[in-house]
Amino acid sequence: MNGEPVLESAGQGAGHGGRLALSAGGLWTAERAGELERLIERVIARHPGVDGVDIDMARVERLDTFGAWLLERLMRGLSAAGGEPRITGLADRHRALVLRAREVNRAVPASPRRVMLAASLEVVGRTVVQVGHDIAAVVAMLGALAVAVGRAVVHPRSFRLTSLVHQVDRVGWRAVPIILLITFLIGAILAQQGLFHFRQFGADIYVVDMVGILVLREVGVLMVAVMVAGRSGSSYTAELGSMKMREEIDALRTMGFDPIDVLVLPRVLALVIALPCLAFLGSMAALYGGGLMCWAYGGMSPDVYITRMRDAISLGDFAIGLIKAPFMGLIIGVIAGVQGLSVAGSAESLGRKTTDSVVKSIFLVILVDGVLAMFFAAVGM
C-alpha cells in the first residue's frame, strides 16, 4: 500500500453494540499530512451524530506529531458530533505522543479582527504621530550634538580627533572619484541639453550662463548631497544600527561614554567638513564637463567658454553653493544618527531604518535647499 494513510470503515458490527468501527493504517506522518487531513475531514463530515466510534490504530506503521494531532482533531470532531470516539490498538511507541497531543490547541488565541476602515485610519493616525516623533528626535539629536560640541570645546582632549580624521577619509577622500565622475557627466548633460534647445533661437552662448549659475548655485551641491546621503548616510545608519542591535551602544553607555560623543559627533563633523569640499570638487568637475561638451558638441572654443563664464557668474553664486553644503552635511549626519540609534532588534528594522535614513535625508536636503534659496533671494544674493 506504499504507506498511503488509510482510515476506512470496518463495518458497523452488531458485536460492537452499534458502534461504528474505523480502521486506520499506513503512514500518519508529516509527508502525508495533506492527504491525511482531507481523509479525516471526509470521515468527520460523513458521520454526523453517530453513537459511538472505535478507531483501530493497529495497522498504523508510523505516527508523528502531525499524525497525532490529526488523530486528535478527528477525535474532537467526532466528540463534537456526539460520537464518543475511542482509540484501540494503539502501539506503545505511539501512546505518549497521542496523549501529548490531547493537551495542545485547547485555547486558541483569538487573532485580532480588524475593520478595514478603522485600520486605514489607524495607519494615518500612527503616521502623523510618527512624524511628530521624528521631528522631536531630530531636534533632540541636534541638542545632544550641541552639548557634545560644547563638551569638546571645554575639554578638547576628550574630542576624538583620530576618529574624525578616519571618518573624513571615509566619506570625503574616498568619495572623490565617484563624485567627480558623476558631476562631470551631469555638467556635460546640462550643457548638451542647453545647446540643443538654445541653438534653435541662436542663443548658444547663454548655455554658459545657465551651466555656470545652475551648477554653482544648485546642481553641484544638491547632486553631491544626494550622493553622500546614499553613500555615507546609509552606511552610518547601518553601522550605528547594528551596534545598537549587538548592545555595543549600551556597553559604551555603561562605561560612562556618551555614544553621541564617541560615535555620532565625529561622523556628523566629518560630513560637515567633507560635504563643502566634495561640493567644490563636484562643481568644478561639472563646469569642466560642461565646457568640454560646449567645445566638442557646440563648437565653442575653451577661450570663449572661460571668458563668458567669468562674466556670467559672480562670487555670490559660488558662495551660495558652498554656504549650503555644511548644512546638508549636518542634515545627513543627524538623520543617519537618529535612524541608526532607533534600530530595534530585528534585521528587518535595520533595513527599514537604513532606507528611512536615505529617503528622509534626501527629502530634507531638497527642502532645506528650497528654504535657503528663498532666504538668499530675500537678502538679495
Add this chain to the structure above:
Amino acid sequence: MDTNADDDAVIRVRDLVVDFGGAPVLDRLCLDVRRGEILGFVGASGAGKSLLMRTIIGLVPKRAGMIEVDGVDLGAASASARRRVERRWGILFQQGALFSSLTARQNVQFPIREYLRVSKRLLDEIALAKLEMVGLSPDVCDKYPAQLSGGMTKRVALARALALDPDIVFLDEPTSGLDPIGAGEFDDLIRTLQQTLGLTVFMVTHDLDSLHTVCDRIAVLAEGRVITAGPIGTMLASEHPWVQSYFHGKRSRVDGARAA
C-alpha cells in the same frame, strides 16, 4: 579507538579531517551516534565541537573523511538525496537563529510551509501544537524574536527545529545562557521530547548537569579526535587528564558535593 563499530548508528563519522585557517582542527575523527540516544558532546572551548556539528550538517567543508547519516554518505550523495536527509534533521543553533522578521509562529511554520503541502488551518494548528509541546503558552506565538527572553527564544528555536518531525536533532549548547532552573526544565523537555518522538539527539554542551541527567552517552573531543565515548560512568573512571579534570573539577557534581 574503535569501540564504536555500531550497526545501529544513525550518524557515522570516519576519519574526518577539517581545516580551520590552514591547520587541521579535527584530525581523523571517528564518531558514531546510535539511533534513539542522546549523545552529549564535550570538549574544551575552541576544540572544535561546534565545528564538528557544522561539518556534519554541511555548513563547513571537510578536507577528508566520510560522514554518513541514515546510511547516506553525504559527501557522495546527489543533491536530492542530501535534501532528503536534511529534511530528517532539525538544528537548534546556539543563539536560536530565529528569523527576526517573523513571529514565533511564523518561524515554526516556515519549514513546514516550504516542505509540505498542508492547509492553512493545519499549518496554524501544528505550529501552535509544537509551541505548546516545548512548553510555551499560546500568547507567545504572535511575538517577534526581539520580544522574547533568552529561554523563550531557545524554546521557539527548538520548536522550529522539530517543525518537520525530524529523526535527528542537533543542539548547540541548548542550555547556555539559561538559569539553572530554566536549564533543568530544558533538559527535562529534551528528554521528554526524545522519548515521545523517538528522536536521536546530538547535543554539544558544557552543562555538567545536562551530561549527568539526560545524556545516554558522552563523547569527549580533544586533540582533534574523540578520545573517549561512553556513559557517564566511563567518563568518571577515565584516566585521561583532561577528562579527569572536566568531570572531577571544582564544579563537577561528584567531587563538589563531597567537598561541601
